[in-house]
Amino acid sequence: MGANKTPKSGLKSARIPGRPHCLPRAYGLAEELTRSCGDYVPFCSQSIGSGIIRVHSRDSRAALPEKTVISARNAYVRGVRPASINLYDLTRAQLGELLVGWELKPVHVPLLWNYLYLGLADSLDAMPKLPPKLRARLKVHTHFGVLPTAFETDSNDGFTRKYLLALADGEKIETVLMRFTGRVTACISSQVGCAMGCVFCATGQMGYTRHLTAGEIVAQAVHVARALKFQSHHFPPPPSNPQPPAASPPRRFHLISENDTRLRNIVLMGMGEPLHNYDAVMHAIEIMRDETGLALGAERITLSTVGVVPGILRLAKEKRPLHLAVSLHAATQAERAALVPAAKKWPLDELMAACRTYSETTGRRIFYEWTLIEGKNDSIEHARAVGRLLHGLPAQVNLIPLNPTAGYTGAPTRTDAAKNFQHILSEEFKIPSTVRQRRGIDIAAGCGQLAVADRR
Ligand code: SF4
Numbered sequence: 512m513g514a515n516k517t518p519k520s521g522l523k524s525a526r527i528p529g530r531p532h533c534l535p536r537a538y539g540l541a542e543e544l545t546r547s548c549g550d551y552v553p554f555c556s557q558s559i560g561s562g563i564i565r566v567h568s569r570d571s572r573a574a575l576p577e578k579t580v581i582s583a584r585n586a587y588v589r590g591v592r593p594a595s596i597n598l599y600d601l602t603r604a605q606l607g608e609l610l611v612g613w614e615l616k617p618v619h620v621p622l623l624w625n626y627l628y629l630g631l632a633d634s635l636d637a638m639p640k641l642p643p644k645l646r647a648r649l650k651v652h653t654h655f656g657v658l659p660t661a662f663e664t665d666s667n668d669g670f671t672r673k674y675l676l677a678l679a680d681g682e683k684i685e686t687v688l689m690r691f692t693g694r695v696t697a698c699i700s701s702q703v704g705c706a707m708g709c710v711f712c713a714t715g716q717m718g719y720t721r722h723l724t725a726g727e728i729v730a731q732a733v734h735v736a737r738a739l740k741f742q743s744h745h746f747p748p749p750p751s752n753p754q755p756p757a758a759s760p761p762r763r764f765h766l767i768s769e770n771d772t773r774l775r776n777i778v779l780m781g782m783g784e785p786l787h788n789y790d791a792v793m794h795a796i797e798i799m800r801d802e803t804g805l806a807l808g809a810e811r812i813t814l815s816t817v818g819v820v821p822g823i824l825r826l827a828k829e830k831r832p833l834h835l836a837v838s839l840h841a842a843t844q845a846e847r848a849a850l851v852p853a854a855k856k857w858p859l860d861e862l863m864a865a866c867r868t869y870s871e872t873t874g875r876r877i878f879y880e881w882t883l884i885e886g887k888n889d890s891i892e893h894a895r896a897v898g899r900l901l902h903g904l905p906a907q908v909n910l911i912p913l914n915p916t917a918g919y920t921g922a923p924t925r926t927d928a929a930k931n932f933q934h935i936l937s938e939e940f941k942i943p944s945t946v947r948q949r950r951g952i953d954i955a956a957g958c959g960q961l962a963v964a965d966r967r
Pocket of ligand 1: 706713783
C-alpha cells in the first residue's frame with residue numbers, strides 16, 4: 512500500500528501502487544485504506560467493471576455527496592470505510608474472485624450461489640452448510656441487500672400484487688407481481704423516479720431521484736421469487752370466474768397451478784428508464800440470467816425504453832440477449848414530443864434509425880408500445896401513420912389503453928376504437944398487435960401508474 516496523502520479537499524486519499532485488476536483486490540484496498548480514513552460509512556458498493564467499485568455514503572451524504580469511484584486505473588481512493596458488499600451485486604464469477612481475494616477456495620461458490628438464488632436464503636442463518644471461514648468473512652464484509660416490504664396490496668381480480676419496497680437510504684420503489692395463466696412475471700424498477708417526464712406517467716410526474724444499483728434491481732426479482740416460493744400456500748385457490756364483477760370484494764393474490772410458484776419472466780417496465788441506468792441494469796440482467804440461479808434467460812427478460820437512442824445502439828452493438836420494447840405513442844415528431852419530452856433530445860427519425868440498426872444487427876423483432884389516449888392518438892389516421900412508420904421492420908405493436916394518473920387528464924381509448932386500430936395494423940400493414948389486458952388498475956399497478964407518494 513502506498514503512502515497516504517491528504518488532498519486539498521480535506522478528504523483523505525491514498526495512492527495505490529501496482530494494478531489491482533480484480534474486484535476483491537479493489538475491495539481489499541478500500542478496506543486497508545479505511546484504517547487510516549475513518550470519516551465515512553458507505554452503505555453499498557457496486558461493481559462497474561474490472562478493478563472499479565463505487566461506494567455510496569449512507570450517513571455522510573452531505574459530506575460525501577458524490578459517488579466515490581475507486582479505480583484501479585487512476586489509482587486513487589478517496590477516504591471511505593470498507594464497504595459492506597451487497598451479495599446481490601455480484602455475478603457468480605465475481606463471487607469467486609471475492610473468495611480468492613479472501614484466500615478461500617472458489618469451490619464454495621456453487622454452494623453460496625445455490626443458497627442465494629435457488630434456496631433464496633436471506634441471511635447467513637439460512638445457509639447452514641457454509642464453511643466456518645467463509646461464513647466469518649461474509650459476516651464481516653457482506654450483507655444481503657434484501658428489500659423490506661413497506662406495503663403490499665392485491666388487485667380486486669386477484670391477479671396482481673404490488674409491493675412498495677424500502678431501500679437502504681430511505682427511498683422507496685414499486686415492484687409488481689403479475690399472474691397470467693402459465694406465466695408469472697415481475698415488473699421491476701431501475702430508478703427511483705424517472706427523468707424522462709412522459710406526461711401520462713405517474714413515475715415521470717414524480718421526477719428523478721437516483722439510479723438503482725444492480726443489487727437493488729436483482730433484489731426485486733429475489734423479493735418476488737421469495738414470495739412465490741415461501742408464501743404460495745397462503746394464497747387462496749384461483750377464482751372460478753377469473754373476471755369477477757368490479758363490485759365484488761377484494762381477492763387475495765392467487766396462483767393458478769403448482770407450476771406458477773416460480774418466477775418466469777422479468778419486465779423492466781417499472782419505475783425509471785432502464786437505458787438511463789445502463790451499466791447497473793445490464794449487470795443485474797447478467798446476474799438474473801445465470802442459468803444456475805434465477806435462470807431468467809434471453810426469452811424471459813424484456814426491457815422497455817422511451818427511446819434512449821445511444822442506449823439502443825449500445826444494445827445493438829453488444830448484442831444483449833433480451834427482448835426490447837420501445838415506447839412510441841405517436842408517429843410524428845411533434846405529436847410524440849408533446850407526450851414524451853425525451854423525444855426532443857432523441858427525435859423520431861433518429862429513434863427509428865436506431866431501431867432499424869438494432870433489428871438488423873440482432874435479428875430481433877422490437878415490441879413498439881402505444882398508449883391509446885382517447886382523441887389524441889387513437890384514430891384510424893393514427894393507426895395508418897404508425898403502420899407506415901413501421902412498414903418493413905420486424906415489429907409487434909402493444910396497444911395499451913391509458914391508465915389513469917393524478918397528473919394527466921386524458922382518457923383511455925374505448926374498446927371498439929382499440930379494435931379498429933388493431934384491425935388497420937393487421938389488415939392494411941400486416942403488423943401483429945395485441946391490446947394489453949388491463950390488470951391491477953385498481954391498485955395503480957398498471958403501465959405508467961407506478962409512483963411513490965410517500966417517499967419517506
Ligand atoms: S413511461 Fe417510463 S420513461 Fe416515461 S416517465 Fe414513465 S417510467 Fe420514465
